[in-house]
Amino acid sequence: MKRLSYDVLEEQGYEGYLLKEGPERVLQFGEGNFLRAFADYFIDIANEKAGFQGKVCIVQPISNGLSDAVNEQEGLCTIYLRGYENGEKVSRKRIISSINRAINPYEDYREFLKCAANPDLRYMISNTTEAGISFDGTNKYEDTPPDNFPAKLTRFLHERYLIFGEEKGKGFVILSCELIDHNGDELKRCVKEYIKLWGLEEGFLSWLERENTFCSTMVDRIVTGYPASEISDLEKENGYEDRLIDTGEIFAIWVIEGPEWLREELPFEKAGLPVIVCEDCSPYKNRKVRILNGVQTGMVLASYLSGYNIARYCLDDPVIMGYMERMVYEEIIPALDLPEEEKLSFAKETFERLANPFIDHKLLAISLNTTSKWKARDLPSVKSFYEKFGKLPSNLVFSFAAYLAFYHCSRLDDGHMVGLRGEEEYFVNDDREVLEFFMEHKDDTVPQLVQAVCSNEKMWGEDLTKLGDFALMAEVYLNRIYEVGMHAAMEMLSS
Numbered sequence: 001m002k003r004l005s006y007d008v009l010e011e012q013g014y015e016g017y018l019l020k021e022g023p024e025r026v027l028q029f030g031e032g033n034f035l036r037a038f039a040d041y042f043i044d045i046a047n048e049k050a051g052f053q054g055k056v057c058i059v060q061p062i063s064n065g066l067s068d069a070v071n072e073q074e075g076l077c078t079i080y081l082r083g084y085e086n087g088e089k090v091s092r093k094r095i096i097s098s099i100n101r102a103i104n105p106y107e108d109y110r111e112f113l114k115c116a117a118n119p120d121l122r123y124m125i126s127n128t129t130e131a132g133i134s135f136d137g138t139n140k141y142e143d144t145p146p147d148n149f150p151a152k153l154t155r156f157l158h159e160r161y162l163i164f165g166e167e168k169g170k171g172f173v174i175l176s177c178e179l180i181d182h183n184g185d186e187l188k189r190c191v192k193e194y195i196k197l198w199g200l201e202e203g204f205l206s207w208l209e210r211e212n213t214f215c216s217t218m219v220d221r222i223v224t225g226y227p228a229s230e231i232s233d234l235e236k237e238n239g240y241e242d243r244l245i246d247t248g249e250i251f252a253i254w255v256i257e258g259p260e261w262l263r264e265e266l267p268f269e270k271a272g273l274p275v276i277v278c279e280d281c282s283p284y285k286n287r288k289v290r291i292l293n294g295v296q297t298g299m300v301l302a303s304y305l306s307g308y309n310i311a312r313y314c315l316d317d318p319v320i321m322g323y324m325e326r327m328v329y330e331e332i333i334p335a336l337d338l339p340e341e342e343k344l345s346f347a348k349e350t351f352e353r354l355a356n357p358f359i360d361h362k363l364l365a366i367s368l369n370t371t372s373k374w375k376a377r378d379l380p381s382v383k384s385f386y387e388k389f390g391k392l393p394s395n396l397v398f399s400f401a402a403y404l405a406f407y408h409c410s411r412l413d414d415g416h417m418v419g420l421r422g423e424e425e426y427f428v429n430d431d432r433e434v435l436e437f438f439m440e441h442k443d444d445t446v447p448q449l450v451q452a453v454c455s456n457e458k459m460w461g462e463d464l465t466k467l468g469d470f471a472l473m474a475e476v477y478l479n480r481i482y483e484v485g486m487h488a489a490m491e492m493l494s495s
Helices: 006-012 033-037 039-050 067-072 109-117 149-164 183-198 202-211 231-238 261-265 282-305 318-335 340-354 370-377 379-389 394-407 432-440 446-454 470-484 486-492
Strands: 024-029 055-059 077-085 088-096 099-103 123-126 173-176 213-220 246-249 253-257 275-278 411-413 416-421 424-428
Touching: 024 039, 024 149, 033 039, 033 077, 033 246, 039 088, 067 099, 077 231, 077 340, 099 109, 109 149, 123 149, 149 183, 149 202, 173 183, 183 202, 183 213, 213 282, 253 282, 282 318, 282 340, 282 370, 282 379, 282 394, 282 486, 318 340, 318 379, 318 394, 318 486, 370 379, 370 394, 379 394, 394 416, 394 446, 394 470, 394 486, 411 432, 416 432, 446 470, 470 486
Parallel strands: 024 055, 024 123, 055 099, 077 246, 123 173, 173 213, 253 275
Antiparallel strands: 077 088, 213 253, 411 416, 416 424
8 A cells, every 4th residue: 555645636636725845834743643733734724724735744753753653644634623523423534745844853954953043933842841841951053953952943043143143034933832921931941041151142142032932822632643443444544554544633723922913924723723812811721720720630530449441431321521521511510701602612511521422431530640640730729719709619629539549548559559349359540658648647537538638738739628517518528438339429419
């Protein structure tokens, strides 16, 4: 079977949209599944629907990567987006032609720097993992290349400045997609640290500030990647081999903190794409964290101890689904300060995403580091609800009791706590300090355990025993879980 290429598609009589040639307008640090099914997909749609007419040049961020595969397929890759949309099961296939080529700077550093001379280059996109945006003082200007991403970026920006000098319009719009708060601001801070470390000229620093726009962004799309279990059937159906075939969910949103002029210059909105350019990402991030992440963290441990292993199957259980709906619609949404229609629309999309029949999210995988997740995702909703209504939200407090039940284990084994679901053992994965704390309290009675955990200010940033009757409610629910079982205790919440 032939590898995917423009010639193969021509031989097949492919009639879908393709942009075979165009100027490289985007430099992208990262060639992984997420960016191909997210940013490169968006750019492909903008090329077709809004006349963006731009190609992407990928820079491989680490020494081992997919540059060869990208170039062997002339930048082409097949994307499948699948899930529920407005209650309907949907599967969409698109061949992405927005990528032009990939460069491995560890093998051809000169070609990487040569891109700085391209007058059409205007945008930079990065997704180099959460650890990618950091400052490492061991990186040097003369490294070929520096290992650190912000160091590579600084060296490239300086090359641009050396080529074009003070000429206006030759700076970049830099869109950071790493999953950290204020990612664009943090990336800019690291670049300025390298300018200082390397003793680069004041004129370059002035040009950086004047001609370049570092945008913090929030990205959201579950990308499930290479469909190994389906690949034979998909390649047979397509009639070509594709080493970069990628899968993800239908839902997506890209919120970009940027100036108003960016909405016109970067025509995502014109193309009908779910991209929002605004002054502050915080409301959108808060909506995602409170509703989507909040209900996911709030249901996962109770669902696992009720006998389930995969997230989407939990939504077929009327008891668990009712618990989740009450949590979202009666507790999280009423305490969230956003437009009502926007909250309800996002909640509807949340349940469609969680029920996606193409994604098997393992509950134990989602349970990783629940302590910090519950603190960031669910505790703020508990406090907001209490402040607004003068009472505590029962379903969210129950999720805390489920957390206590899940973490109340008997032994440590090779860095994991071991718990029991019936006769079946399971591992609890969290920070070492959390696991050691629970081990210290493994023989506590229910009142002792609740008191110890709730009053652990290092864990929660505050003493939860002072939050109204929170500790008392958690104790009642935990006793009930032990008396009647998790599923029955959850069902009693609705009565």
